[in-house]
Amino acid sequence: MICVMVSLKKEIDYFLDILQNVKKRKISGRAVYRGRINGNDIEVIKTGIGSKSFDVKLLENCSRVISAGFCGALVTGFSTGDIVVSTELVLADEKFLNRLYVPKGMSGAACPAGSANRENGLTEQEPKKNPQAVTVGEELRLLLLDKGVKIHRGRTVTASRAIRNYREKVALGQAAGAVSVDMEDYYRFAHADSMGKPFISIRSVLDEVSDDVPGFGSGLHFRSHVSTLLKNLTPAAVSLALALEQFFTLKSLK
Numbered sequence: 390m391i392c393v394m395v396s397l398k399k400e401i402d403y404f405l406d407i408l409q410n411v412k413k414r415k416i417s418g419r420a421v422y423r424g425r426i427n428g429n430d431i432e433v434i435k436t437g438i439g440s441k442s443f444d445v446k447l448l449e450n451c452s453r454v455i456s457a458g459f460c461g462a463l464v465t466g467f468s469t470g471d472i473v474v475s476t477e478l479v480l481a482d483e484k485f486l487n488r489l490y491v492p493k494g495m496s497g498a499a500c501p502a503g504s505a506n507r508e509n510g511l512t513e514q515e516p517k518k519n520p521q522a523v524t525v526g527e528e529l530r531l532l533l534l535d536k537g538v539k540i541h542r543g544r545t546v547t548a549s550r551a552i553r554n555y556r557e558k559v560a561l562g563q564a565a566g567a568v569s570v571d572m573e574d575y576y577r578f579a580h581a582d583s584m585g586k587p588f589i590s591i592r593s594v595l596d597e598v599s600d601d602v603p604g605f606g607s608g609l610h611f612r613s614h615v616s617t618l619l620k621n622l623t624p625a626a627v628s629l630a631l632a633l634e635q636f637f638t639l640k641s642l643k
Contacts, residue, residue, distance in 0.1 A: 407426060591632055
């Protein structure tokens with residue numbers, strides 16, 4: 390059984406349409422969708438946003454773990470719908486973010502890029518390296534060439550909160566040495582690694598480095614009435630579905 394972990398159903402709707410014999414159930418309070426694709430039995434587990442705890446027993450029967458969903462770009466050249474395969478994961482916890490950004494009252498401003506990194510790094514945790522992502526990323530790049538989907542490989546930073554605007558994104562990207570940001574992957578990798586499960590992160594860019602993120606209310610409902618991200622949802626979700634569909638054709642899965 391291959392497990393695909395996502396935060397929100399909106400991220401995975403198009404992929405669920407591709408699956409055969411999809412059945413939904415709840416395990417430990419989490420929505421789980423079981424189906425088949427290209428001869429593989431898979432479970433899609435909806436975990437919610439951020440580092441919320443979940444029962445690791447959900448992963449007991451998994452032969453490998455895939456983290457899928459949306460991410461934010463921290464550098465130029467990454468467009469909505471581009472796919473990021475993470476070769477390395479680092480954690481930017483609240484302590485680090487508080488050092489990186491100017492105190493409350495100076496909204497949107499950030500300290501000189503990289504200053505927090507020079508102090509004493511991100512956190513005490515070592516970066517989590519995922520060498521197989523290099524090979525997987527190249528295989529996906531070749532498979533998606535004729536579908537107009539661009540693949541990037543690089544370091545991802547998992548942040549303890551949403552990174553809101555261009556200045557915050559650039560500062561975090563430079564301080565962490567990362568190309569993309571999410572709010573779950575470092576924790577998901579830690580769970581999978583502790584259980585000896587192979588892990589890969591395949592995410593689709595939702596917000597480009599210049600896009601503002603107004604903030605999360607509940608799920609993917611934004612507090613702002615007008616958001617660029619709303620129009621980005623469909624292309625990001627379609628690209629993710631295409632990438633996951635091709636992933637399940639890889640010979641390395643056999």
